[in-house]
Each structure stands twice: as structure tokens, then as C-alpha cells.
Amino acid sequence: MELDTLRDEARDLLDETVALRRTLHRWPELGNDLPVTREHVLSALEGLPLHVTQHSTTSGIAAVLDGGKPGPTVLLRGDMDALPLQEDTDLPFESATEGQMHACGHDTHTAMLVGAAKLLSARRADIPGRVLFMFQPGEEGFGGAEFMLNEGLLNLPPAADGTDSPVTGAYALHISSNLPTGWIASKGGSIMASADQMLITVTGRGGHASQPHHALDPIPIACEIVQALQMMVTRTIDVFDPTVVTVGRISAGTTNNIIPETAVIEGTIRAISERTRAKVRDGIRRVAEGVSAAHDAQVTVDFHDGYPVTVNNPGSAEFALDVAREVVGKGAVVKLPNPIMGAEDFSYVLNRVPGAMVFLGGTGPDRNPATAAPNHSNRVMFDETAMVNGIAVYGAMALRHLTGAPG
Ligand SMILES: [Zn+2]
Numbered sequence: 001m002e003l004d005t006l007r008d009e010a011r012d013l014l015d016e017t018v019a020l021r022r023t024l025h026r027w028p029e030l031g032n033d034l035p036v037t038r039e040h041v042l043s044a045l046e047g048l049p050l051h052v053t054q055h056s057t058t059s060g061i062a063a064v065l066d067g068g069k070p071g072p073t074v075l076l077r078g079d080m081d082a083l084p085l086q087e088d089t090d091l092p093f094e095s096a097t098e099g100q101m102h103a104c105g106h107d108t109h110t111a112m113l114v115g116a117a118k119l120l121s122a123r124r125a126d127i128p129g130r131v132l133f134m135f136q137p138g139e140e141g142f143g144g145a146e147f148m149l150n151e152g153l154l155n156l157p158p159a160a161d162g163t164d165s166p167v168t169g170a171y172a173l174h175i176s177s178n179l180p181t182g183w184i185a186s187k188g189g190s191i192m193a194s195a196d197q198m199l200i201t202v203t204g205r206g207g208h209a210s211q212p213h214h215a216l217d218p219i220p221i222a223c224e225i226v227q228a229l230q231m232m233v234t235r236t237i238d239v240f241d242p243t244v245v246t247v248g249r250i251s252a253g254t255t256n257n258i259i260p261e262t263a264v265i266e267g268t269i270r271a272i273s274e275r276t277r278a279k280v281r282d283g284i285r286r287v288a289e290g291v292s293a294a295h296d297a298q299v300t301v302d303f304h305d306g307y308p309v310t311v312n313n314p315g316s317a318e319f320a321l322d323v324a325r326e327v328v329g330k331g332a333v334v335k336l337p338n339p340i341m342g343a344e345d346f347s348y349v350l351n352r353v354p355g356a357m358v359f360l361g362g363t364g365p366d367r368n369p370a371t372a373a374p375n376h377s378n379r380v381m382f383d384e385t386a387m388v389n390g391i392a393v394y395g396a397m398a399l400r401h402l403t404g405a406p407g
């Protein structure tokens with residue numbers, strides 16, 4: 001199937017894509033319940049030849065396009081949720097909701113996926129198989145993708161002619177402020193990290209600050225644990241299968257002359273393999289318990305599971321980069337040398353279906369990608385013209401996947 005006109009087809013969709021993106025940007029919503037966003041997406045999809053399922057456990061939308069010929073199904077993901085921060089961009093379509101902002105660019109993902117649905121609907125007759133458009137809520141820590149999987153996202157009924165049409169590939173785009181506008185980047189293997197939380201509570205005995213020997217001060221013990229965690233990381237974890245352990249919050253005490261009973265350490269644990277993810281947890285527990293025992297204090301160590309490691313199928317990632325080279329040109333396609341230590345719940349989809357997470361550059365020529373306000377910043381701004389390449393690459397990955405290319 002020829003892909004050379006896809007970018008022109010995507011460019012024709014840019015105005016309406018920008019309009020939808022700006023509406024979503026103005027009215028951001030958080031978490032898994034996105035009623036306003038869902039209405040905007042549903043009305044943007046109206047009139048397209050899609051079977052639309054509104055999920056009930058979240059505001060997720062699963063829309064299926066049946067091609068003109070039988071074949072498997074390919075999944076394209078766009079996330080729809082925003083972040084809890086106040087926007088400071090002064091854009092004319094700046095968030096109208098206090099303390100909420102589309103600072104991760106999910107508004108662009110949603111708008112591009114709608115654009116891809118339009119582009120692929122127009123080519124429906126030539127498509128051998130189906131396209132499942134996954135509009136997911138709750139990417140920012142609410143596990144929206146997992147809810148959609150649990151609600152049967154992948155359990156599609158047979159195609160119209162009665163043949164089975166399993167989901168054989170899954171692709172997601174994520175806009176990035178660290179890449180020039182319209183560039184495409186990905187890699188095989190681990191591409192994003194796992195993100196677990198740790199909570200360590202050291203319990204001693206409270207008392208008068210002037211007489212520590214009559215108390216058991218948890219504060220120096222907590223400090224020792226924080227230091228020892230970093231040593232544990234550098235001395236026991238393979239540098240080529242790394243982890244990041246960051247203590248982001250430590251709290252104890254009320255004033256200068258009281259020894260408190262407890263000290264609490266909270267942090268995040270990132271890893272790019274499930275092996276290191278498990279190993280570092282064991283190390284954290286051992287260090288916290290060992291240091292506390294050395295000082296005769298009690299300790300509890302709790303972990304809260306976050307998203308797993310996002311692992312691109314190597315063949316699917318190569319496939320996506322090849323398709324991108326064809327659509328946007330070799331000069332705008334980058335094979336990433338390293339994973340990114342952020343986390344993504346597309347990981348749950350990629351644990352079930354081979355596929356790839358792909359980045360799209362969103363920093364315009366007037367800014368330096370190295371210094372531009374990053375994703376999650378109150379000042380981040382994305383160049384909307386990047387969405388032409390985004391729509392075209394979404395469409396190209398689906399078409400090529402179904403027409404029998406590898407991946
Ligand atoms: Zn984000």
C-alpha cells in the first residue's frame with residue numbers, strides 16, 4: 001500500500017485537529033472520569049464508520065473500524081487525561097480550569113488519534129483487517145489502560161463476515177518537548193521505566209530533645225537509611241540494568257526540642273527491567289530493616305506497585321521506525337540510545353500484544369529542545385504542526401501492519 005500521500009491527507013486534517021486539541025486543552029480533566037473530554041471525542045468521531053463502545057468502568061472509548069477485507073486487528077492508543085497543575089503559558093486556549101492542565105500533551109494525542117480515525121476511515125475499502133482506536137483515560141497514575149484491558153478491550157467480536165480478527169499489534173504515540181517538531185523516535189526493548197513507590201516508617205520512642213538516651217530518636221536512623229539506599233543502589237545493581245531510587249519526601253517531628261516517635265521516608269523506584277525492579281525492592285527492605293535493627297528501632301517497609309516497565313517488541317519498534325522513515329523522511333527519525341525513566345501504562349497493553357511506544361517531537365523551530373519547558377511543566381507548549389506527522393505515522397503504522405509488513 002502506498003504511503004506517499006498520507007502526509008498530505010494528514011495535512012488536510014490539521015485545522016480540525018488543531019481545533020479539537022485546543023478545545024480539549026481549554027477543558028482538561030483528571031483521572032479515569034473524563035465526561036467532558038469523552039463527549040468531545042464522541043462528537044468528533046460522529047459520522048465515521050466506526051463501532052464505538054463506551055467503557056463503563058472509566059471514560060475510555062474503544063472505536064473499531066472494519067476494513068473492506070478480512071484480516072487481523074491493529075490497536076492505536078491515544079490517552080486523554082490531564083495533570084493537576086496550574087497552567088502558565090498565556091496561550092489563547094489556556095486551561096480554563098483552575099489547577100488542571102494538559103501538560104503532558106495528551107490533548108494532542110487524542111486529537112491526532114481522531115485525525116487518524118478520519119484518515120483511515122477514508123481508506124477503509126483498502127484495509128485488510130480492523131483498526132481499534134483506544135481512547136484511554138487515567139494514564140497519569142490512574143491505570144486507565146489496565147481498566148480498559150480488564151473491561152475486555154482486546155476481546156473483540158468476530159469481524160462482520162464471521163472471521164476471527166485478533167489484535168496482533170499495538171502502537172502509541174507520545175509527544176515530547178525534547179525532540180524537534182515532527183521528529184519520530186523509538187527503540188526496541190525497554191523504552192520506559194517501571195515506577196513504584198516506597199514508604200518506610202521508622203519507629204523509635206519519643207522524648208525530650210535534651211535527653212536522647214531516654215528516648216530512641218528515629219531521625220538519624222532515617223537519615224542513615226536514605227544514605228545507605230544510595231550505596232545499596234551503586235554497589236549491588238548492574239549499571240547496565242540500572243535503577244533510580246529517589247527519596248522525594250521525608251517527614252518527622254514537630255519542633256526543635258522534641259524527639260518524635262516516628263520518621264517517614266517516601267520515594268520512587270524506577271527500573272528498566274523486571275529483574276532489577278524486584279532486586280532493588282529486596283535491597284531497600286534489607287537496608288531499612290538492617291539499619292533500623294542496628295539502632296534497635298522498628299521499621300515497616302511498604303511498596304505500592306506502579307506501572308510495569310514499558311517494553312517495545314524489537315521487531316515492532318524497527319517496523320515503526322521504518323514506516324516513519326518512509327512517511328516523514330529519514331532525517332526526522334531517531335533510534336533512541338536509551339530508555340526514558342518516566343513510566344507509561346501502555347506497558348500493560350504491550351505486556352499483552354507485541355507493539356511499540358513511539359515518541360513524536362513537539363518543540364517548534366523557535367525553541368531549543370534541550371532547554372524548552374519539558375512535559376509536565378506549567379510552561380510546556382507543543383508545536384501543533386507536529387500533529388501532521390503524528391496523524392500520518394499513526395495511519396501508516398496501522399496500514400502497514402495490516403498489509404503484512406513485519407511487526
Ligand atoms: Zn505525563
Ligand SMILES: [Zn+2]
Nearest residue numbers: 104106139174
Ligand atoms: Zn503522557
